[in-house]
Amino acid sequence: MDKITTVDLFCGAGGFSEGFSKSGDFETLLAVDFDKQAIGTFQHNHPSIPAICEDISELDEAKLLSLTKGKNVQVVIGGPPCQGFSLAGRRLPDDPKNQLFKEYVRVVNILRPDIFVFENVVGLVSMQGGLVLEAICNEFSKIGYELSYSVLNSADYGVPQARPRFIMIGSRHNKRIGMPTPTHHALSNPSIDLFSEELKPHVSVKDALSNLPQIKQGEGEEVLKSTSAQNEYQRIISGTRIPGKLFNQRATKHNENIVERYSHLPQGGDIRSLPERLKTKKNNVFRLNDSLPSRTITCNFRTDIIHPWMPRGITTREAARLQSFDDDYQFFGNLTRKAKYLTQDDQVGNAVPPLLAKSIADHIKGFI
Incomplete structure (x- = not known):
């Protein structure tokens, strides 16, 4: 055919x-x-x-x-x-x-x-x-x-x-x-009859990110060895182009004040959840709740979407995982907007x- x-x-x-x-x-x-x-x-x-x-x-x-x-x-x-x-x-x-x-x-x-x-x-x-x-x-x-x-x-x-x-x-x-x-x-959806529907529960942030290398802010590499899948979703997106490889797992380096601010953010919380001394005028900074699907991945995820377990913004690979790209789908370009072309963040955030x-x-x- x-x-x-x-x-x-x-x-x-x-x-x-x-x-x-x-x-x-x-x-x-x-x-x-x-x-x-x-x-x-x-x-x-x-x-x-x-x-x-x-x-x-x-x-x-x-x-x-x-x-x-x-x-x-x-x-x-x-x-x-x-x-x-x-x-x-x-x-x-x-x-x-x-x-x-x-x-x-x-x-x-x-x-x-x-x-x-x-x-x-x-x-x-x-x-x-x-x-x-x-x-x-x-x-x-x-x-x-x-x-x-x-x-x-x-x-x-x-x-x-x-x-x-x-x-x-x-x-x-x-x-x-x-x-x-x-x-x-969603497991919490009251309109779903779990005994008659053949639907699977939503894939959570934890399901998506749990087997990625747990790097700190400022750490990571553009090319790493992948780790074994721990669940069905991780098996689905493990990739067949270059098996065993994991790309774009590189975290932005933050200063001490930002790390402290991110450390105090509760999962699912935003800037409004912080003590008064740590608040900023920028409210659209959110920490992922690992038990739920992520909020919408934007083009500013390095500063706006905070890792659930680490006090830093998420990486290109973590954002790509949350977007359902395979691990060996490699993104090219700058991490910051110093060039006229789209950054890695823009490419992931804009994608279907x-x-x-x-x-x-x-x-x-x-x-x-």
Whole structure:
């Protein structure tokens, strides 16, 4: 059976394509992103996928058909940045703020895939009182797609992170596709009948991180030997590219005042939990609760998300574990924003969790 052909727009470091690859029935013909470092990470981990560093607006029909070798593209995936949408009534005018989304629609209209998957921030649902979402739906409907959309919690699909994401699935041929069925649940959810459901409990921070080298702030290496898996999740993400290797486990060095502050943070607490003398004006610093899935991994996890057992920010590898990347998925780039390209933190924090992407891929392939 031929594989289902896919194009990944705004691919970043490759979380979406990684999940589709794990599903096993997809062939990515082309991946596109504007950031040189993210494309470098993508190419290293997916050497068989043609990945280009390109402004999407430069991809006209002739170039797209050339890059996809004239093959029929069955699925387009991607999540263009949608901050600051501009509206004219209930329409999206030709405003620079709307450009990247409109380019996504343009490429979908050129390639005419059977299905597209559009991923974005949860705030899209309520942006400008829901008018932005209405306008987005209108843009896709105009080019012939039936739509379904929802906010999915990544933790419900085996990711050790309570990361809500807006997912829209568009389908041609007068066929509407719903959302993938959750595979995991919160033990505290009273609506779950544990005796009749075949759902697994949410994967916790402890499940995700317990076998990683316990390094202190300022310690660690870019390449380490991996340790034996202690549970099902760790076995799933142990990796098959370079078995036995673990990448990007390097912790930022903090000064004594910061270490003291982090030491006093209780699990699940934030700056407001501290004694008055240790508080700062920055409240968005949280310590992970090891018995629950992580909160959303942002691009500032080295300073905003504190390790549950160590008084330091989490590492790229720990964040990647919480995002469900394999241990041998290697990220490249700076740890700080001194260069114009995306840091390792940006690449991990911006990514679609691969196990969420896999669940979406497993779901939609039944409709092709």
